[in-house]
Amino acid sequence: MTTINKDPETIRARNRKTLGAIKTEDLEVIFPSNGLDVMALKKTDLTISSGEFVCILGPSGCGKSTLLNVIAGFVDATSGSAFLDGNKIESPGSERSMVFQQHSLLPWKTVRENIALGPELIKDNEATKTTDHFLDMVGLKKFEHHYPEQLSGGMQQRVGIARAMATYPKVLLMDEPFGALDYQTRLVMQEHLLQLWAEFNSTVLFVTHDTDEAIFLSDRILVMSASPGRVVLDIENPLPRPRTQLIFTDPAFIELKRRCMEIIIKESMQLR
Ligand code: ADP
Ligand code: MG
Numbered sequence: 386m387t388t389i390n391k392d393p394e395t396i397r398a399r400n401r402k403t404l405g406a407i408k409t410e411d412l413e414v415i416f417p418s419n420g421l422d423v424m425a426l427k428k429t430d431l432t433i434s435s436g437e438f439v440c441i442l443g444p445s446g447c448g449k450s451t452l453l454n455v456i457a458g459f460v461d462a463t464s465g466s467a468f469l470d471g472n473k474i475e476s477p478g479s480e481r482s483m484v485f486q487q488h489s490l491l492p493w494k495t496v497r498e499n500i501a502l503g504p505e506l507i508k509d510n511e512a513t514k515t516t517d518h519f520l521d522m523v524g525l526k527k528f529e530h531h532y533p534e535q536l537s538g539g540m541q542q543r544v545g546i547a548r549a550m551a552t553y554p555k556v557l558l559m560d561e562p563f564g565a566l567d568y569q570t571r572l573v574m575q576e577h578l579l580q581l582w583a584e585f586n587s588t589v590l591f592v593t594h595d596t597d598e599a600i601f602l603s604d605r606i607l608v609m610s611a612s613p614g615r616v617v618l619d620i621e622n623p624l625p626r627p628r629t630q631l632i633f634t635d636p637a638f639i640e641l642k643r644r645c646m647e648i649i650i651k652e653s654m655q656l657r
Pocket of ligand 1: 443452612
């Protein structure tokens, strides 16, 4: 994969307009389920700054995906609200893009056509150029006419990320995007995501089960409680950027990991 060098002025001009601050106030989501209501999120108050890279950890079923889905506008709050740059989120919008754990590419479209869905969605009048740019950025130019099933898992996720970023979103919502990848591929994808983020400055909310991944990527880590989910640890990541995988041996890394894991273990035990 190559870093982005095409049209840096265009990208910077778009980014200058980019904001992407998120706020939730007393956010609660209750799902009716066979007569038994499931409270997926409880009284969640969050403030995420524009351009911040926030990772979310927490036991399975604690409401991480629900939180992302509310911010994406896919799921309605039962009470409380979520805001993007001060505007209440009530529906999906192209300024918020989601990347899922399993790729959500259209199998009958090629790599190029899948990525082009992004610029077409925002009626980008330079859709072809933008698509070329993002194909190049994720290193898939040679595979532009391949179909998703002809790609490896890592390549499929790269297409998903390219498509999500090709709308120049203010907010990138990533729900365990590398969870299905092997360890080596995951490390490579993490590095590339940081390069993209450095270039684009989108706000990123990244859900993961992997504490190392959360620390490697984030400015800040949120740990959520067992269901019903609420934020029980909100901690700044002190590790300087740029980072390499060598941070895994840094004492500050170990200390941060210990603090996160203490809470995760405690919360996971409550599921038993
Ligand atoms: P996580 O992503 O942390 O694993 P989710 O946000 O997917 O958790 O789910 C939180 C809780 O809400 C779980 O108990 C889950 O079963 C429930 N839930 C999620 N989506 C729905 C839905 N559409 N209908 C009913 N229950 C749901
Ligand atoms: Mg989930």
